[in-house]
Amino acid sequence: MTGWHAPDDLVTRYADGSLAETDAWSLDKHLEHCGRCAARVSHAVRAGAAGPSLAAVRAGVLAAAPAPARRTAPAPTAPRALGGRLTRILWAAGPAVRGTWAGAVVLVALGAVALAHGGGWAGARPLLLALAPVVPVAGVALSYGRHSDPLHEIAASAPGGGLRLLLTRTAAVLAVSAPSLTVAGLLLPSPGPRLPAGPATAGWLLPGLALTLASLVLSGYLGCRTATAVVGSGWLLAVSAPLLLTGGTGLTAGLTERLSLYFTGAPSQGGWAAATVLCALLLAARRTAYDRLETM
Known part of the structure; x- marks a missing residue:
């Protein structure tokens, strides 16, 4: 906490919605810890065009609330404050994680x-590695959008919404799926002597990250649900189509060979790393396109 406080022009533009997105994010974070600036923003909002409407809503809520609800609540204790913070973190994590x-x-x-x-x-290991890269993509599809979050429009249009909220929920999805699937892969037995050596257990992590970021990039054009469906189905088609077109090879052995081609070696992992960096740059370049994700 520093001694800095928001200038009057910054408060005014924040209150009327004309402040740039990046500045609004910074001020939004500052208001969480600065009661003085929060009070100034509240005063600016009440003094603006929305003031009469907000006053009417407040009066209606107070009139409808029972008498005990109007009393000043006591200061929250440390455990209750910690519980409130954990609740906010869980809400921000998204519907998929909770x-x-x-x-x-x-x-x-x-x-x-x-x-x-x-x-x-013997096919459990290659099947798990084939599905692992699209598990986070499915989690992103279930984490963002009006189909999964009843408060989606409000959350996406808030200063902390848009790309930042989408990335927060994506990080939560990756935090759940990556450890779970990696540990499961470590517990699976190695391929038998009659099967080709498969990719390393953690070989899917970089492809999974690249596919997840690719779905976020496409979300800026197609919407979150459609983008994740395109990326997920594209990956599954790339894995399964060669197996259906070639005959004479067992399904498990063919899947293991295909995954080794996609996951094993410096060229393939380098390609996934380059795709990850490219998708991250595209997200940064088009970050303003995600301010209207409430329509997606």
């Missing part, structure tokens, strides 16, 4: 381990 998607990822990982060790199925 919903059934995270449980489904864990069940997929456990199911692959059970099939490999309990059922003796």
Whole structure:
């Protein structure tokens, strides 16, 4: 906390919505810890064009609230403050992480381990590695949009919304899927002597990151749900189509060879790294296009 406070012109432009996005983000973060500037912003909003409407809404809420609700609430204790912060973090993480998607990822990982060790199925490892790169893409699709978040329009149009909220929820999805699937891959047995050596357990991480960022880039053009569907189906087609077109090779062996081609070696991993950097640069260059993601 420094002694800096927002100038009057910055407060005025923030209150009327004319402040640039990056400046609004910075001031929005400052207001979380500076009561003095928050009070000035509140006064500027009440003095603006929206003031009468906000006053009417406030009066209606106070009139409808029961008498005990109008009393001044006591200062929150440390555990309650910590609980409130954790609640805000969980909300920002998105519907996918706090919903059934995270449980489904864990069940997929456990199911692959059970099939490999309990059922003796040699195809569990290549199948898990083939699906792993699109698991975060599916999580992003379920984390952002009016189809999954009832407060999507409000969240996306807030100063902290747009690309920053989308990246926050994407990071939460990656934080759940990457450790779960990587640990599951480590627990799976190595390929048998009759199967080709498959890619390393962590070989899917960089491709998964590149595909996830590619879906975010396409979201600026097609919308989040359509973009993730295009990227996810494109990856699955790239993995499965060669297996369907070539005959004479077992499914497990063919899938292992295909994944080794995509994941193993410096050229392939270097290509995924270049794709990741390119997608990150495109996101930064088109960051203003995500200010209207409430329509996506």
